[in-house]
Amino acid sequence: MRNGSVDGFFGASYSNARSEFSVFPLLQDGSADVSRALCEERQFVYLRKGSKASWDGKKLTNPRGTILVQRGYNTANILRERGFRVDESVKSAEDGLLSLALNKADVAVLRGLQAEKLVASDPRFQSALTKAEIPFDEIPLYLAVGKSAYSRNAARIEKIWNEIRSSRHSEQYRKLLEAAGAR
Structure with missing residues (x-):
């Protein structure tokens, strides 16, 4: 993402270094929004x-x-x-x-x-x-998006992150986690 060859990647942990070239779902205070993480590992x-x-x-x-x-x-x-x-x-x-x-x-x-x-x-x-x-440690992992990809369609990316939050908090997701032996 740093050089623009990909628009995003799954399973990225948030760091200040990565935020220089990536966009993560954020709260209003600028911290990473764990509720819109893909998972915690x-x-x-x-x-x-x-x-x-x-x-x-x-x-x-x-x-x-x-x-x-x-x-x-x-x-x-x-x-x-x-x-x-x-x-x-x-x-x-x-x-x-x-x-x-x-x-x-x-x-x-x-x-x-x-x-x-x-x-x-x-x-x-x-x-x-x-x-x-x-x-x-327990690390939230996100769908990170390159800054240029985010600027092209911020509303779409925000919608994706919001859907991730909705899916993760669904009963169906909890059942999948249980079946997989995860917490």
């Missing part, structure tokens, strides 16, 4: 068993220092702001978990159900890794 801390790394919901301890994060996610910026070294070399949740299992790091912060399901069911990870019970 939890990020969990994954720990290599036998390491001295830990997460208690407030304090992340990582004696080896480096934390694995999927490339391109805002999580890396959040961790850097908190003083951690970040390795963004992993492309997917599975890559991050595999790196942990192979002892390349002791901690990974990964998004989504894929990582949760892999740790719970994949033998490569069950004996080597654990998921901390308390999420690291």
